Amino acid sequence: MAAAILPQIINQNSEIRSSLKILELIQRTTEFFQRQGVESPRLTIELMVAHVLKRKRLELYLDFEREIAESTLDALRQMVKRRAAGEPLQYVLGIANFYGLDLAVDKRVLVPRPETELLVDYVVKNSAAAKTLADLGTGSGAIAIALAKKLATARVLAVDASAEALEVARTNGSAHGAQIEFLHGDLLAPLPDGLQCDWIVSNPPYIPSGEIAALAREIRDHEPRAALDGGTDGLDVVRRIAAEARARLAAGGRVAVEIGAGQGSAAERIFLDNGYRVEKMISDWQGHPRVVVAAG
Numbered sequence: 001m002a003a004a005i006l007p008q009i010i011n012q013n014s015e016i017r018s019s020l021k022i023l024e025l026i027q028r029t030t031e032f033f034q035r036q037g038v039e040s041p042r043l044t045i046e047l048m049v050a051h052v053l054k055r056k057r058l059e060l061y062l063d064f065e066r067e068i069a070e071s072t073l074d075a076l077r078q079m080v081k082r083r084a085a086g087e088p089l090q091y092v093l094g095i096a097n098f099y100g101l102d103l104a105v106d107k108r109v110l111v112p113r114p115e116t117e118l119l120v121d122y123v124v125k126n127s128a129a130a131k132t133l134a135d136l137g138t139g140s141g142a143i144a145i146a147l148a149k150k151l152a153t154a155r156v157l158a159v160d161a162s163a164e165a166l167e168v169a170r171t172n173g174s175a176h177g178a179q180i181e182f183l184h185g186d187l188l189a190p191l192p193d194g195l196q197c198d199w200i201v202s203n204p205p206y207i208p209s210g211e212i213a214a215l216a217r218e219i220r221d222h223e224p225r226a227a228l229d230g231g232t233d234g235l236d237v238v239r240r241i242a243a244e245a246r247a248r249l250a251a252g253g254r255v256a257v258e259i260g261a262g263q264g265s266a267a268e269r270i271f272l273d274n275g276y277r278v279e280k281m282i283s284d285w286q287g288h289p290r291v292v293v294a295a296g
């Protein structure tokens with residue numbers, strides 16, 4: 001119970017509050033997080049302290065004996081409470097790192113995942129001549145911004161059905177000086193008439209509806225349902241992309257779509273049935289195919 005234990009950590013009385021040192025706070029909160037079942041408890045509190053002090057995490061090690069100001073403790077207490085209640089650490093910090101870029105994130109968008117960097121990496125390495133790329137379901141803007149930064153002369157468009165997500169994506173795009181056309185709507189529908197793309201990329205919602213209840217509380221209770229739910233078998237949006245994207249590909253154009261672990265052969269079949277040639281199935285570090293690359 002966060003409310004019951006937290007006061008012992010940092011709020012018992014003003015004497016403790018005003019004399020709490022960085023190391024002591026880290027140790028006590030680590031124990032607290034352990035009891036709460038928070039993953040990587042010590043790293044989590046170190047990242048929080050570094051964040052509020054605007055320092056690099058490792059710099060804290062040189063400053064363990066420093067006393068923490070009361071205003072800093074107040075901010076930390078809020079963050080500890082939120083994380084102990086199951087909010088993803090990235091929402092609590094307000095930042096997620098993706099492809100070397102710090103992106104603002106909150107409950108309006110999915111926290112970008114390392115698997116999605118595999119998709120970006122492949123597209124970056126195979127886009128020497130790409131002029132136009134579209135990211136469907138851009139969320140925080142992660143894929144579109146990473147591509148726009150790496151492929152500076154390409155035209156990048158980013159679509160999301162969630163107006164709230166697009167606000168976050170626009171903020172991130174501006175913060176990184178990325179030239180992206182952000183469009184509100186359903187998959188390919190908002191793309192300008194006649195636009196043909198060299199790449200259509202997407203990390204769509206792909207969790208089977210019936211599996212959402214069993215996900216970790218960080219995901220189930222905090223990330224947007226529209227970013228997760230892919231229908232009965234998880235592949236509803238993948239099927240739509242496969243059916244609709246081919247007509248929007250330029251000559252030699254390709255589609256790259258992230259899928260869930262265990263969806264490899266079903267997703268490959270979807271693209272083959274829609275007349276694509278499957279160029280590559282990119283696997284994650286556990287060997288599960290996680291990105292389908294298909295040529296139109």
Ligand SMILES: C[S@@+](CC[C@H](N)C(=O)[O-])C[C@H]1O[C@@H](n2cnc3c(N)ncnc32)[C@H](O)[C@@H]1O
Pocket residue numbers: 109110111112113116136137138139140141142143159160161162165185186187202203204205206226227228237
């Ligand atoms: C899994 S999240 C991916 C976010 C981001 N691209 C990333 O990789 O971190 C899927 C995103 O697709 C959006 N989305 C879901 N269905 C959509 C649709 N039919 N048209 C456009 N966007 C959609 C959701 O709002 C969500 O932002």
